[in-house]
Amino acid sequence: MAFRLFNTLSGKIEEFRPLVDNQVRMYACGPTVYDYGHIGNFRTFIAVDILHRFLRQSGYNLRHVMNITDVDDKIIRNAAQAGVPLKQFTAKYEDAFLEDAGALNIEQAKLVHATDHIPEMAEFIANLAEKGFAYRTDDGSYYFRIAKFPEYGKLSKKDFAGMEDGARVDVDEYEKDSARDFALWKAPKPGETSWDSRIGRGRPGWHIECSVMSMEELGESFDLHAGGEDLIFPHHENEIAQSESATGKPFVRFWFHARFLLVEGEKMSKSLGNFYTLRDLVLKGHKPSSIRYLLSSVPYRHQLNFTFGGLQQAAASVERLRNFRLRLQTTNFPAGSNLSLMTLANETSARVREALSEDLNTAQAQAALFDMVRVANAAIDAGEMKQADTSPLLSTLDQFDEIFAVLNDDDIAKMQRIADWAKSEGREKDISPELHEALRSNALSDDQVNEKVEQMNAARTAKNFSTSDAIRAELTANGILIEQTKEGVRWRRK
Numbered sequence: 001m002a003f004r005l006f007n008t009l010s011g012k013i014e015e016f017r018p019l020v021d022n023q024v025r026m027y028a029c030g031p032t033v034y035d036y037g038h039i040g041n042f043r044t045f046i047a048v049d050i051l052h053r054f055l056r057q058s059g060y061n062l063r064h065v066m067n068i069t070d071v072d073d074k075i076i077r078n079a080a081q082a083g084v085p086l087k088q089f090t091a092k093y094e095d096a097f098l099e100d101a102g103a104l105n106i107e108q109a110k111l112v113h114a115t116d117h118i119p120e121m122a123e124f125i126a127n128l129a130e131k132g133f134a135y136r137t138d139d140g141s142y143y144f145r146i147a148k149f150p151e152y153g154k155l156s157k158k159d160f161a162g163m164e165d166g167a168r169v170d171v172d173e174y175e176k177d178s179a180r181d182f183a184l185w186k187a188p189k190p191g192e193t194s195w196d197s198r199i200g201r202g203r204p205g206w207h208i209e210c211s212v213m214s215m216e217e218l219g220e221s222f223d224l225h226a227g228g229e230d231l232i233f234p235h236h237e238n239e240i241a242q243s244e245s246a247t248g249k250p251f252v253r254f255w256f257h258a259r260f261l262l263v264e265g266e267k268m269s270k271s272l273g274n275f276y277t278l279r280d281l282v283l284k285g286h287k288p289s290s291i292r293y294l295l296s297s298v299p300y301r302h303q304l305n306f307t308f309g310g311l312q313q314a315a316a317s318v319e320r321l322r323n324f325r326l327r328l329q330t331t332n333f334p335a336g337s338n339l340s341l342m343t344l345a346n347e348t349s350a351r352v353r354e355a356l357s358e359d360l361n362t363a364q365a366q367a368a369l370f371d372m373v374r375v376a377n378a379a380i381d382a383g384e385m386k387q388a389d390t391s392p393l394l395s396t397l398d399q400f401d402e403i404f405a406v407l408n409d410d411d412i413a414k415m416q417r418i419a420d421w422a423k424s425e426g427r428e429k430d431i432s433p434e435l436h437e438a439l440r441s442n443a444l445s446d447d448q449v450n451e452k453v454e455q456m457n458a459a460r461t462a463k464n465f466s467t468s469d470a471i472r473a474e475l476t477a478n479g480i481l482i483e484q485t486k487e488g489v490r491w492r493r494k
């Protein structure tokens, strides 16, 4: 089945095909490590992760590279405020980012760091200057001359025909509607970190790192380049200008942009102060799997409004899927098979794939799976499920989870790590009663719970009701819910 994907460059949904054989080369703009990432950032990284996982599931050989921006205006400012050397400052937030990405089950790309590629960037800028695409100013900074690149604006679809030739900007992020010659290299300022290079002492601007590192890792033309919608202009427009001026070749085939996570209609962002980090939400007692599920529940090309109601619904959805899987795994069904359930499983697999093949329609994929769960649960209740039916249903769940990655119940261990982090940062008071409760309920391992459930059953069979009641009370106190079903006793965590 063809994979159709929206391409910001063409403004259309196109059939995705790699440039070379079965090999997909993808670059995603990574975090600027100057603080903890908020869940808006992670919405974008999860959208890229869904793309990554879908390409892998489709059988492509994927090479996925992501940069860590470890030098820029904000980093320099915050490191100075913290009174910490740049590297030490960025290492802390890079580690935090990777831990959070891990908690959200985001598959790791190959990481490349801006500060490890300063000589290559200087070389690249020198080359642009030789070709007349860049110029040096009196203070020793270098700027890209956008008047030399007539296609400037082709990604963002902006018309810069009347732009002022030679107007310059040296901040990394700038106004959406003005086209300016942008800084490739910034002359040193007192107190700022800088490097010696073949074009003099200074530090790179933000845009150059992505052109240089992506082409170094993936070649001059590659398949996919991803980021959040705010990167379309100026960041990605500038990357195209730098790269195509240097090589004379098309830089990237498909541009993939995830739309924003909003809070009450506004972009979730550091500067507006309306943000939650993953850690904030976990400290309130929310599970990483609920957060991942919520962030993937609206297709990436629609903005998603964050609400706590939505988060609770996501938690309930994950819980329903996990319970369904547990039910399939633990119930003793009668021998035989029921053709209609096997068909249901196969059709659902196809529907999930079709939904994702159409520009990664995650909402439709989730809806297809929930239809299956509803019908299959009803079949179990009606005694129609047979032994041989569980395996196709479980493999449909697995196929879904290769993309959505929420079924594995390892939330509590991740939440425990975040609680430990809060303690180590002297923020114990931020651990909510809900998180305390969730952690307490996990005091028993699965094996321990199973053992206690067996003891409880044995006591009951022996009509030793005071013992069975006591075991049940202990389990309840540990957050374990016991359910009597037609098939016997089942348990789950609260």
Ligand code: AMP
Pocket (backbone or CB within 6 Å): 029, 030, 031, 032, 033, 039, 040, 041, 042, 043, 044, 227, 228, 229, 230, 231, 258, 259, 260, 261, 262, 267, 268, 269
């Ligand atoms: P930064 O660390 O600021 O460079 O951002 C990392 C990624 O998060 C970039 O791809 C941004 O486009 C993206 N991003 C920032 N804010 C949001 C938001 N509210 N919703 C979705 N993505 C965002």
Ligand code: ZN
Pocket (backbone or CB within 6 Å): 028, 029, 030, 210, 235
């Ligand atoms: Zn970038």
